[in-house]
Amino acid sequence: MSSAKANILNRLRSATTPSSTTKSDTQSISTSWKPPGYDQPERFARFKEALQASHAEIIETSEDEWPKQLMEIAASKCIAQWLYNPSSESGLRLEQQVVATTQCNIQLIPYDQPVESFKTELFNQIDASFTDVEAGIAETGTLVLLPDQDEPRLMSLVPPIHIALFRESTLLNSFSELIAQQQWSTQGMPTNALLISGPSKTADIQQTLAYGAHGPKELIVLVIRDIQT
Amino acid sequence: MNNHFREQAIDALADPQLRDNFRGAMDFLRAKRQSAFTDTEALKQLRALGHKIKANTLARLPDLLEQLEQNCLQNGIQVHWAETPEQACEVIHNIISAQNGQLAVKGKSMVSEEVGLNHYLEKRGIESLESDMGEYIVQLANETPSHIIMPAIHKSKEQIAHLFEDKIEGVDYTDNVDELIGTGRQILREKFSQADVGISGVNFAVAETGTLCLVENEGNGRMCTTVPSTHIAITGIEKVVATLDDIPPLLSLLTRSATGQNISTYFNMISSPRKTGEKDGPQSVHLVLLDNGRSRMYQDENLQQTLRCIRCGACMNHCPVYSRIGGHAYGTVYPGPIGQVVMPQIDGLDKQGEMTEGCSLNGACGEVCPVEIPLPNLIRKLREQKSAKPDGHALTPGAGSQRKPKEAFAWSLWQTLYGQPWLYRFVTKMATRLRHASPRAIGGWTRYRTAPKPAPKSLHELMSQRAEANQTDGASK
Ligand code: SF4
Numbered sequence: 168m169s170s171a172k173a174n175i176l177n178r179l180r181s182a183t184t185p186s187s188t189t190k191s192d193t194q195s196i197s198t199s200w201k202p203p204g205y206d207q208p209e210r211f212a213r214f215k216e217a218l219q220a221s222h223a224e225i226i227e228t229s230e231d232e233w234p235k236q237l238m239e240i241a242a243s244k245c246i247a248q249w250l251y252n253p254s255s256e257s258g259l260r261l262e263q264q265v266v267a268t269t270q271c272n273i274q275l276i277p278y279d280q281p282v283e284s285f286k287t288e289l290f291n292q293i294d295a296s297f298t299d300v301e302a303g304i305a306e307t308g309t310l311v312l313l314p315d316q317d318e319p320r321l322m323s324l325v326p327p328i329h330i331a332l333f334r335e336s337t338l339l340n341s342f343s344e345l346i347a348q349q350q351w352s353t354q355g356m357p358t359n360a361l362l363i364s365g366p367s368k369t370a371d372i373q374q375t376l377a378y379g380a381h382g383p384k385e386l387i388v389l390v391i392r393d394i395q396t
Numbered sequence: 397m398n399n400h401f402r403e404q405a406i407d408a409l410a411d412p413q414l415r416d417n418f419r420g421a422m423d424f425l426r427a428k429r430q431s432a433f434t435d436t437e438a439l440k441q442l443r444a445l446g447h448k449i450k451a452n453t454l455a456r457l458p459d460l461l462e463q464l465e466q467n468c469l470q471n472g473i474q475v476h477w478a479e480t481p482e483q484a485c486e487v488i489h490n491i492i493s494a495q496n497g498q499l500a501v502k503g504k505s506m507v508s509e510e511v512g513l514n515h516y517l518e519k520r521g522i523e524s525l526e527s528d529m530g531e532y533i534v535q536l537a538n539e540t541p542s543h544i545i546m547p548a549i550h551k552s553k554e555q556i557a558h559l560f561e562d563k564i565e566g567v568d569y570t571d572n573v574d575e576l577i578g579t580g581r582q583i584l585r586e587k588f589s590q591a592d593v594g595i596s597g598v599n600f601a602v603a604e605t606g607t608l609c610l611v612e613n614e615g616n617g618r619m620c621t622t623v624p625s626t627h628i629a630i631t632g633i634e635k636v637v638a639t640l641d642d643i644p645p646l647l648s649l650l651t652r653s654a655t656g657q658n659i660s661t662y663f664n665m666i667s668s669p670r671k672t673g674e675k676d677g678p679q680s681v682h683l684v685l686l687d688n689g690r691s692r693m694y695q696d697e698n699l700q701q702t703l704r705c706i707r708c709g710a711c712m713n714h715c716p717v718y719s720r721i722g723g724h725a726y727g728t729v730y731p732g733p734i735g736q737v738v739m740p741q742i743d744g745l746d747k748q749g750e751m752t753e754g755c756s757l758n759g760a761c762g763e764v765c766p767v768e769i770p771l772p773n774l775i776r777k778l779r780e781q782k783s784a785k786p787d788g789h790a791l792t793p794g795a796g797s798q799r800k801p802k803e804a805f806a807w808s809l810w811q812t813l814y815g816q817p818w819l820y821r822f823v824t825k826m827a828t829r830l831r832h833a834s835p836r837a838i839g840g841w842t843r844y845r846t847a848p849k850p851a852p853k854s855l856h857e858l859m860s861q862r863a864e865a866n867q868t869d870g871a872s873k
Contacts, residue, residue: 169476169477171477171478171479171483171687172477174479175461175477175479175633175685175687175691176458176461176462178687178691178692178694178695179457179458179461179691179694180458181695182691182694182695182700183697200445200644200645202644217658221661278675279675280675281675281676282623282675282676283625285675286589286623287589290585290588290589306658307658307659308658308659309659309663314677315674316671316673316674316675319674319675319676319677320618320622320676320677321622321623321676324615324618324619324622341644342643342644342647343641343644346640346641346643346644351605351640352604352605352639352640352641355471355605355667356605356607356640356665356667357667358666358667358668358669358670358671358674358677359622359664359665359666359667359677360665360667361618361662361663361664361665362659362662362663362665363661363662364659364660364661364662365661366661367613367614367615367661367662368613368614368661369529369530369577369613369614370546370613370655371528371529371530371533371546371547371548371614372529372533372548372551372553372556372573372576372577373417373420373421373551373552373553373556373573374420374421374424374425374546375553375573377573377574377577379577379578379581380529380577380580380581380613380614380615380616381527381581381584381585381588381614381615381616381618381619382614382615382618382619382661382662383615
């Protein structure tokens with residue numbers, strides 16, 4: 168054991184624990200907290216409102232329609248180089264749609280090599296990325312992404328435009344609900360878990376809001392309304 | 397280094413541009429916070445919960461730190477312990493030089509400011525570049541942050557425009573904020589892709605899962621912790637929390653208190669370095685746990701409450717003194733009320749005792765603190781310690797160092813006077829009768845104000861006269 172560690176722990180252990188805090192109720196406190204719960208369709212309304220308030224664009228669509236809609240976005244924003252995940256179902260459908268839309272000039276690029284050899288391209292050439300979303304949080308208007316080998320972490324960060332495909336059926340009420348649903352406390356956490364609530368922004372210059380500080384300037388969420396109300 | 401809080405505060409008050417910049421920023425941040433907490437009852441409950449979570453964490457601090465280390469190690473995160481700033485800098489320098497690192501990009505971290513990391517690395521030939529927009533501006537200007545959440549809050553956009561024009565090659569003057577940010581973005585992106593090492597702070601370290609949580613809006617924190625092949629996180633030992641379930645309420649308190657956001661743009665949870673097959677993320681992740689006086693604060697039942705702080709900055713935003721003099725006047729890494737409590741405990745009351753006087757004890761900071769730290773009480777406690785008899789009871793270094801014999805004598809007179817009713821009555825009687833003889837000039841008080849004169853009769857006298865009059869009134873009926 169390093170001496171720094173031993174010294175620090177010894178000093179902490181030699182202190183008398185203040186009487187105001189008892190060890191017995193440590194387990195129960197946070198679970199006694201009730202985060203908000205919403206019923207349908209209030210849940211989606213809250214999610215949409217909160218996410219839009221943080222400057223994300225929301226496009227409501229359906230399982231059949233979304234690839235077509237994606238092409239319309241691409242056309243309107245002149246997206247040429249497109250980072251995607253060829254091994255996901257939505258990536259495949261994107262491929263098919265690009266092939267079918269003959270007049271469009273889109274180049275689909277998979278993130279299939281380590282960042283070390285991909286940096287120049289990633290930082291300088293890619294116009295947009297397309298990813299799936301693990302879940303949503305209604306309370307704060309948040310997308311939950313769990314990057315992995317097929318959809319690496321930088322996909323949702325480096326390209327100037329991030330387009331995310333979200334299914335309403337994965338919408339949860341709160342962050343607490345997410346933690347419980349994912350069973351992270353017992354199963355352990357993935358390498359990286361991200362809560363994303365809008366495009367990158369800063370107010371560091373005279374409190375003036377500016378988007379695209381370091382990450383995407385635009386966050387576009389395609390929402391598949393797969394819940395019947 | 398002896399701090400010159402008083403002189404610096406006077407200088408700051410004489411700078412109208414600075415006062416304007418702070419006034420604007422503080423009004424903005426207060427309004428933002430208020431709009432995020434519309435339900436006062438819910439806020440009260442949430443603050444009580446935040447208090448409890450952090451208090452319980454502190455009660456188990458040594459055990460939780462060991463649990464955190466164990467789980468981090470299991471996840472592949474290397475853990476280092478540092479008792480002093482020097483040790484922390486050394487650990488970090490060793491990690492960087494072991495891989496011949498030349499360039500480190502940094503996310504926002506007040507603890508790295510606390511240990512003077514940039515300076516340390518720079519002296520050893522390693523470029524250490526701040527990448528948070530505010531920190532980048534401050535570093536470019538060769539200054540230090542004036543606020544823990546908004547580091548460049550003391551500058552107007554025109555001042556930043558001039559700074560960019562002067563310091564960045566090929567950049568013309570523009571005070572268009574989007575363009576200024578665009579310039580920063582372009583320069584820093586280049587650096588992110590070149591850097592060997594990314595350095596970040598930590599907002600919460602979860603013992604249960606060995607997870608490092610980072611709160612940010614810009615995405616530079618994610619860049620620093622993902623692009624370079626090595627990620628080094630540095631944090632104070634008080635940032636550990638027991639379970640993941642503790643995170644949602646604390647996060648909600650933090651972002652709403654700090655900037656009035658229900659959540660920050662990014663909440664980044666890092667639990668391990670890049671795994672086999674993964675394409676990005678650092679190959680190695682290090683966590684540096686810094687003590688620097690924290691385990692000493694822990695010894696004192698009252699001052700231990702300092703360690704509940706989640707560094708939201710709300711106390712400075714609501715402090716009437718900070719709003720007027722700004723962060724630099726304090727001359728310390730942490731300014732404002734939390735600074736007045738933390739800094740004397742880290743550097744000693746002999747060096748930082750004076751800053752505890754920059755407080756009117758109005759109580760605003762304590763009322764907004766999301767984890768209910770009784771800041772005014774702690775400031776009072778430290779004032780008491782700095783003037784205490786040096787008997788060795790107080791743990792804070794430099795206790796008793798600012799004891800002034802005249803002041804101590806005056807208070808002992810006061811004590812005698814108020815402890816003896818006959819003496820008290822006699823002296824107040826003399827004071828009221830001899831009111832015309834009271835001094836016209838009383839030191840600093842009369843520099844800007846007229847001297848107070850005792851009333852012709854004391855309140856005590858007036859009240860007993862009234863009681864007598866009532867009695868005779870009643871008797872005559
Ligand atoms: S003392 Fe309280 S209000 Fe001040 S920064 Fe810490 S948590 Fe925030």
